[in-house]
Amino acid sequence: MSHNAKTMPHSKELERLVLGAVLTDRNTMNTCIELIPDLDFFYDIRHQQIYQSLLNLRSKDFDIDLMTCTQQLRQEGHLETVGGAIYIAELASLVNSGLHIESHIRKLQEAYIKRRIIVSADTLLQQAFDPGTDALENLADTQVEIMRLAEILDKKGEHSMYQVVDTTLKDLVAKSKGQELTGIPSAIRAINTITAGYQPTDLIIVAARPSMGKTAFALNEVRVAAIQYQVPVAFFSLEMSYVQLGKRLISSETRIDSNTLKKPSTLSDFQWQKLATDTAKLSGAPIYVDDTAGLTIMQLRAKAARMVAKYGIKLIVVDYLQLIKNPAYKNREQEISSITRELKLMAKDLHVPVIALAQLSRAVEARGDKTPQLSDLRESGAIEQDADIITFLMRPEYYGMTEDEDGYPTAGLTKFIIAKHRNGDLGEIWLEHDLPHNLYGDIGTLSRETSMPVSQFEQEPTHNFYEKDDDMPF
Incomplete structure (x- = not known):
């Protein structure tokens, strides 16, 4: 039966009690702001308008009482609509204090969630027909809504100092035993040293100019994590098809040059044999590619939620941020702001790290020093605010710089710059790259596998793969 028939x-009475408590006890407004994030928590439209006026008073740092609420509604032209000064006075007379306001709000939350479930179910039914x-x-959209509603009931409160100390000590003990890797491991040891892996709920931006190797870097991280x-x-992938990505991943596994794979008629018998044998692990890897072009941010969130539920996804990569759309905004800066905010919310809601690749502006090319800066991010303000980690990739040899500032050769090297790290250190890391095979590694790791000359950097060569640890946190 349609919800319109019932x-x-x-509970209008509970709504009246909550509003009456705010008008009577100014301290209750803090509880309301924390537990009522949406005007739709109130079913009665009059109560929605009254609550909005109370929020407006609070934003101006005005005292909230019967008189100020009445005056605010009058100024906004809504006093008569909500029932006049008499109705506001009736609300204020209902309660003497805000003693029970939290329990009242919790009951309003339950009613609100039930209404949203009914609406979602009705929408799903109509779409099914x-x-x-x-x-x-349809299922993914519904799942996103259900997860949002569950988040309302699962608000995290404050933690006692006992909890803070106990959790911190356990973290220190784990690190003292060498269990520093608490997130999804990077293929690069040096990155893991700084980040302890890609942490759940984090939004990680990997930004660079075109041709720096963003997609190759991301695929290298994906391949190592999955295999x-x-x-x-x-x-x-909003730019490349799944077949193009597949060729890159196959190139990494077989060490057959990507350009060679574009001309299969030139492949030798030995290379065909490698394709048959060396792709077995890749075929069984839990990597799921969506190459839908022109995705909106809400479509992406819905698809991601479905994949998390279906495949148990632990890491999400988006290539790349500026290709996502949000039709609700005409202004590009506001659109990017909404997209980065939604990506961060997606990371939190799904409890996974989200790596989003991003394009840098041409300002990098105009400077003598080609090192990227936060200001080079297109619409950088929103990205810088929402991201937990912002990194840049820069290949000095691309700009004709054959040596770094210390005189070391830069051929085959990429500078990985951590420009923002909400919970850790900033810094620069030198990586070895083999872009024809879409490979990245710590200094000295690729040279043994690809016939590249060993780097002259004074760094202990270490292999960039790890043994699977049964105690890993995923």
């Missing part, structure tokens, strides 16, 4: 779950809709998309650790990964 009265939606609500529409032959033109995608069933998986070496069996970490399920979702890769959203």
Whole structure:
């Protein structure tokens, strides 16, 4: 039966009690702001308008009481709409204090969630009858809404100092035993040393100018995480097809040059044999590619939620940020701001790290020093605010710099710059790259595998793969 045939779950009396408590006890407004994030928590439209006026008063740092609320509604032109000064006075007379306001709000939350479930179910039913809709998309949209509603009931509160100290000590003990890797491991030991792996709920930006190797870097991270650790990964490619990505991954596994794979008629018998044997691990790797072009941010979130539920995804990669759309915004800066905010919310809601590749502006090319800066991020303000980690890739040899500032050769090297790290150190790391095979590694690791000359950097060569640890946190 349609929800229109029944009265939606609500309690106008509880709504009146909550508003009356705010008008009577100024301290209750803090509880409301924390537990009522949406005007729709109030079913009665009059109560929505009154609550909005109370929020407006609070934003101006005005005292909240019967008189100020009445005056605010009058100034906004809504006093008569909500029932006049008499109705506001009635609300204020209902309670003497805000003693029970939190329990009242919790009951309003339950009614609100039930209403949202009914609406979602009704929408899902209508879409199911529409032959033109995608069933998986419908389920994903519903799942995102359900996860959002669950988050309302699962608000994290304050932690006692006992909890803080106990958790911190356990973290220190784990690190003292060499268990520093608490997130999804990078293929690069030096990156793991700084980040302890890619942490759940983090939004990580990997930005660079075109041709610096962003996609190659991301695929290298994905391949190592999925093959070496069996970490399920979702890769959203808004620019390249899944076949193009597949060729790059196959090139990494077989060490057959990407350009050679573009001309299969030139492959030798030995190379065909390698394709048959060396791709076995890759075929079984838990990597799931979505190459839908022109994705909106809400479509991406819905798809990601479905893949997390279906495949147990632990890492999400997006290539690349500026190709995502949000039709709700005409202004590009506001659009990027909404997209980065939604990516961060996606990381938190799904409890996975999200790596988003990003394009840098041409300002880098105009400077003598080609080292990227935060200001080089297009629409950088929003990205810088929402991201937990912002990194840059820069290949000095691309700009004709054959040596670094200390005189070491830069051929085959990429500078990995950590420009923002909300929970850790900043710094620069030199990586070895083999772009024809889409490979990155610590200094000295690729040279043994690819016939590249060993780097002259004074760094102990270490292999960039690790043994699977049964105690890893995923």
